[in-house]
Amino acid sequence: MIIFKNIIKEYNNGVKALNNINLHISKGEFVFVVGSSGAGKSTLIKLLLKEVEPTSGKLFFNKKDITKVKNRKVPIIRRKIGVVFQDFRLLPNKTVYENVAFAKEIIGASAKEIRRQVPIVLSMVGLSKKANSYPNQLSGGEKQRVSIARAIVNNPTVLIADEPTGNLDPETAGDIMDLIMQINRRGTTVIMATHAKDIVDSMQRRVIALSKGKVVRDDQRGVYDHEV
Ligand code: ADP
Numbered sequence: 001m002i003i004f005k006n007i008i009k010e011y012n013n014g015v016k017a018l019n020n021i022n023l024h025i026s027k028g029e030f031v032f033v034v035g036s037s038g039a040g041k042s043t044l045i046k047l048l049l050k051e052v053e054p055t056s057g058k059l060f061f062n063k064k065d066i067t068k069v070k071n072r073k074v075p076i077i078r079r080k081i082g083v084v085f086q087d088f089r090l091l092p093n094k095t096v097y098e099n100v101a102f103a104k105e106i107i108g109a110s111a112k113e114i115r116r117q118v119p120i121v122l123s124m125v126g127l128s129k130k131a132n133s134y135p136n137q138l139s140g141g142e143k144q145r146v147s148i149a150r151a152i153v154n155n156p157t158v159l160i161a162d163e164p165t166g167n168l169d170p171e172t173a174g175d176i177m178d179l180i181m182q183i184n185r186r187g188t189t190v191i192m193a194t195h196a197k198d199i200v201d202s203m204q205r206r207v208i209a210l211s212k213g214k215v216v217r218d219d220q221r222g223v224y225d226h227e228v
Contacts, residue, residue, distance in 0.1 A: 001027040001189060002048070002158070007057035009043050009213075017043040019213035021057070025191065027157070030184045032200050033193040034224055035210035041193040044210070045160055048191075049081060050074045062157070079107055082151030082159045082188075086166035088143040090135040096122065096146050097131040103150045121149040125179060141172035145179065152183060159183055161192040165199060173199065197224040 002025040009018040017040045025031055033041050046052040047059055050066060058065045066077055090099050097118055104114045122128050125145040135143055144164060151159055161180060165173035177199055184190045194200060200207060200223060207222025208215055 001025060001062060002191075003058075003060040004044075004047075005058040005060070007047065007059060008055045009040075009047065009052065010055045016213050018047075018054070021213075021215060023208065023215065023218070025189065028184070028187050028189055030181070030190045030203075030205045031192070032203070032205055032207045032222070033191060033210065034195070034200060034207060035216075038212075039210040040213045041210055042162065043213075045083075045162055045191070045193060048158075048160065049083065050077060075107075079154055080157045082154070082156035084144070084147050084151050084159065084161040084164045086163040088135070088140075088147045088167075090143060090146055090150075092135050095132050095134055096127055096138070096149075099135070099146055100149045100153050103153050107154060109154075117153060121153045124152075124182075125149045139172070140168050141175060144168065144172075144176050148176070148179060148183070152188070156188065158189045158191065161190065161194075163194055163196075164192065165194065165196050170198070177203070200224040 004021045004023040007018055007021040008016065010016045033044060035041055043052065047054055054067055059067050061077060069077060091102065094102060100118045100121060101114045104117065119128065122131055125148055127142065127145050127149065130138065130142060138146070164180065165176055168176060173196065180190060180192065204221045207217065207219050209217035
């Protein structure tokens with residue numbers, strides 16, 4: 001479903017953030033992407049979202065080489081990819097309901113679809129009772145649940161989570177991981193960049209390790225770090 005073929009990304013300042021990446025991620029997989037700061041994790045994610053373009057190589061998403069996709073068609077790709085960030089990125093002046101509804105409004109969903117689907121995802125993430133709260137009235141875990149609801153409300157085929165537990169205490173992080181796993185079990189491919197060694201080690205999922213822009217390890221049932 002996602003294939004990186006000889007992907008090189010060199011930024012304008014000459015930094016080679018990704019140096020010949022070859023990866024194959026199947027539909028429905030759950031993949032951790034690990035590596036120290038500067039290893040190239042964010043660049044990998046930005047390529048998928050077409051926020052940056054590779055210097056060379058091909059990147060297939062659903063059989064289409066998205067490096068060839070015209071700018072005006074980028075929203076069609078982004079619609080199929082939900083994203084969750086460490087810092088939540090909620091709109092502070094909108095309620096929980098409105099934050100999630102907004103993700104549907106921008107793709108032109110009808111009022112009827114919004115009224116039907118937003119309560120369903122809010123219930124799925126356990127936030128039905130907080131629908132009318134504002135982000136500053138929520139705990140970190142609740143904020144991340146809103147951001148997950150927003151990421152999945154348009155039924156993406158892929159959920160990208162960039163350090164989703166980075167701002168959460170271990171217990172809340174565990175709850176958020178349960179939710180992400182639940183989404184994965186429903187068939188959504190999940191790509192999660194993280195530094196959370198405990199989580200990676202406990203889940204025994206595929207681990208792709210990056211170092212200095214290269215894939216240095218790709219284990220089907222991996223751990224965070226071999227050296228410890
Ligand atoms: P990670 O997410 O693993 O911390 P990044 O993909 O952010 O890694 O960065 C990989 C390398 O690319 C680093 O050396 C970083 O400094 C560099 N880099 C990232 N973004 C840019 C940019 N916009 N311009 C120049 N260099 C960048």
